[in-house]
Amino acid sequence: SQQGEEDPQALSIQEGENATMNCSYKTSINNLQWYRQNSGRGLVHLILIRSNEREKHSGRLRVTLDTSKKSSSLLITASRAADTASYFCATDLIPAGTALIFGKGTTLSVSS
Amino acid sequence: GAVVSQHPSWVICKSGTSVKIECRSLDFQATTMFWYRQFPKQSLMLMATSNEGSKATYEQGVEKDKFLINHASLTLSTLTVTSAHPEDSSFYICSADTGGGLETQYFGPGTRLLVL
Secondary structure, eight states: OOOOEEEOSEEEEETTSOEEEEEEOSSOEEEEEEEEEOTTSOEEEEEEEETTOOEEEETTEEEEEETTTTEEEEEEOSOOGGGOEEEEEEEEESSSSOOEEEOOOEEEEEEO | OOOEEEEOSEEEEOTTOOEEEEEEESSSOOSEEEEEEEOTTSOEEEEEEEETTSOOEEOTTOOTTTEEEEEEETTEEEEEEOSOOGGGOEEEEEEEEOSSOGGGEEEOOOEEEEEO
């Protein structure tokens, strides 16, 4: 089953622009994570935000979490061509110890 | 950081054959491992949860007799696709949990299976 729904499904921007991706989920979570996947490759863990956190930063990444709206956003600032990839949000369900449930993903294309 | 490996990284096989994929945690013990499947341009879908020494728990719609999972040790889980068919062609990814909750779950690089 899938829990998260990313929006938009595809995003095309120019280098230097910011990219914002949104994720909505359905049930209560312990935490939410964002992953990147280059075409045909494995997953790269980007950032984790816990259910009691509202915002988190890591380098050019900014993640927000609104548990009341069951949504999260990932902002990539000053994008680069190397940021071209698919981005997935993943949530774990309560109780803890269950597998991650992935959203459908946003495909980001950054052109130089 | 913790490393999870998968072997093979890609495999091509004939329809009707069985394929075994290994998932290893290289520098930690994984009490739980998860197997995901990803079709082209789609997201990861959880197939099963594997606990060391016990039977795997399969997600709805995943045939346990077709996708055999063995978690024989704390560092190795195997997924065997039995009597593979072209529709089983996919990207199979495992992840391993160190036991510290999902904040310490690490993903393997994936295995691409092509069934002819």
